[in-house]
Amino acid sequence: MDRLGDDIKAIKLYVAGQGAREAAAAAAKDLETTAPLVPGLFPPGSDSKALPGKSAAKPEIWDNPDDFQQLEQALTTGAADLRKTVDAGDVATIRDSMRSLAKNACGACHENYRGRKDGD
Amino acid sequence: MIATATPARDGAVLFAAAGCANCHTDRPHHGAPLAGGRALVTVFGTFFTPNISPDPDFGIGRWSDGDFIRALRRGISPAGRDYYPSFPYPAFTEMSDDDILAIKRYIFSVPAQRQPDREHELRFPYRIRAGIKVWKILYLREGTLDADPDESKEWNRGAYLVRAVVHCGECHTPRDWLGGIETARRFAGANAAVDGMKAPDITPDPRALGRWSVDDLASYLDDGLTPSGDSAGGAMAEVIRGTSALSAGDRRAIAVYMKAQTPIPPTLSHEVAKGD
Known part of the structure; x- marks a missing residue:
């Protein structure tokens, strides 16, 4: 998940006029490649109660497999869409695409399924 | 007024x-x-x-x-x-x-x-x-918020939104044993009164929003993305659904007001810098 964050950071910097377009393009490509791997980060038994200090995943993930799968799908399609807009290079379009990914995938999943590493 | x-x-x-x-x-x-x-x-x-x-x-x-x-x-x-x-x-x-x-x-x-x-x-x-x-x-201090004539229109709009509407301080300020807001530590973060949430320090302290620019905060209130590329979760994701409905000018006013607050060291000891 840190890798996804670093990719988003690079794209944000480009959108803000503070980063290179090449860095943003590389990050967007990495994001698109990494997104489909995210489900593999959450095998059963990897919640924050089972792995205190390491995992922030709420046990609710495994109670709502359909919902979680939809969010994974939103992440994969959102990342692919973002990569296309970064390649095209229009900053306003990239911003819109990043906002969609952030709200429909990142934020929507963290809202219900990310807790704290200390298990609270 | x-x-x-x-x-x-x-x-x-x-x-x-x-x-x-x-x-x-x-x-x-x-x-x-x-x-x-x-x-x-x-x-x-x-x-x-x-x-x-x-x-x-x-x-x-x-x-x-x-x-x-x-x-x-x-x-x-x-x-x-x-x-x-x-x-x-x-x-x-x-x-x-x-x-x-x-x-x-x-x-x-x-x-x-x-x-x-x-x-x-x-x-x-x-x-x-x-x-x-x-x-x-x-x-309870009943009554509408007075504008501060020494501050900008944007700051005053931010004050109104932060205090009266979005009520950021209700979670991000510690409370005493009677559930009253500790006004001297406003926005310094708290073990929030609700659902065991830990609400972080949102003052411009270096361990809090010190390294966030006004733009960083304004865009965070729209898309939930922190400068480091992380994304808001939990109750804050719900808050952002609300602030993303505001105009860009209103989100900027909130950011201007928050960045103008007095820095206060975080209430919660585990907090580390989030603005890197």
Whole structure:
């Protein structure tokens, strides 16, 4: 998940006029490649109660497999869409695409399924 | 004089920014919008939020404009009952009448829900409702927010949104044992009173928002992305759904006001810099 964050950071910097377009393009490509791997980060038994200090995943993930799968799908399609807009290079379009990914995938999943590493 | 009321009088936007549905819809159990019943687990006990849909029997469908203003400004029900300050009327009291009534008009435009309220389950002594009268004397400063003529229009608009509407300080400020806001540590973060949340320091302290620019904060309130590329979660994701409904100018005003606050070291010891 840190890798996804670093990719988003690079794209944000480009959108803000503070980063290179090449860095943003590389990050967007990495994001698109990494997104489909995210489900593999959450095998059963990897919640924050089972792995205190390491995992922030709420046990609710495994109670709502359909919902979680939809969010994974939103992440994969959102990342692919973002990569296309970064390649095209229009900053306003990239911003819109990043906002969609952030709200429909990142934020929507963290809202219900990310807790704290200390298990609270 | 009222600080800076919303020119658009847009009830739906104010309703979203004030986060009404976050507490009054039992989303964890897929409850109907504004039917209430969401459990707020606190150190004082568990509050069950009331139905604020426009149903005449179970909701607020019979409330007059005056009833609604009195509830938001003074924390008193139409029947004269005191509300617990889990309902953030100490913040809403600073809203303009126009904005309060814009929210009421919006609420009255959504479907009514026929769901009865559930009694709070509070610990002693908090379950004694008469105690709220004392609490109000100690902590409730009733009335709209005065504009500060020494500050910019943008700062004043931010102050109004942060304090009266979005009520950021209700979670991000520590409370004393009576549940009163510790005003000297406003925005310094807290083990928030609700659901075991840890609300971080949002002052410009170096360990808090010190390294965030106004643009960083304004865009975070739109898309939930931090400067490091992380994304808001939990209750803050719900808050961002509300602030993303505001205009870009309003989000910027919030950022300007927050960046102008006095830096205070974080209340929570585990906090580390988030702005890197």
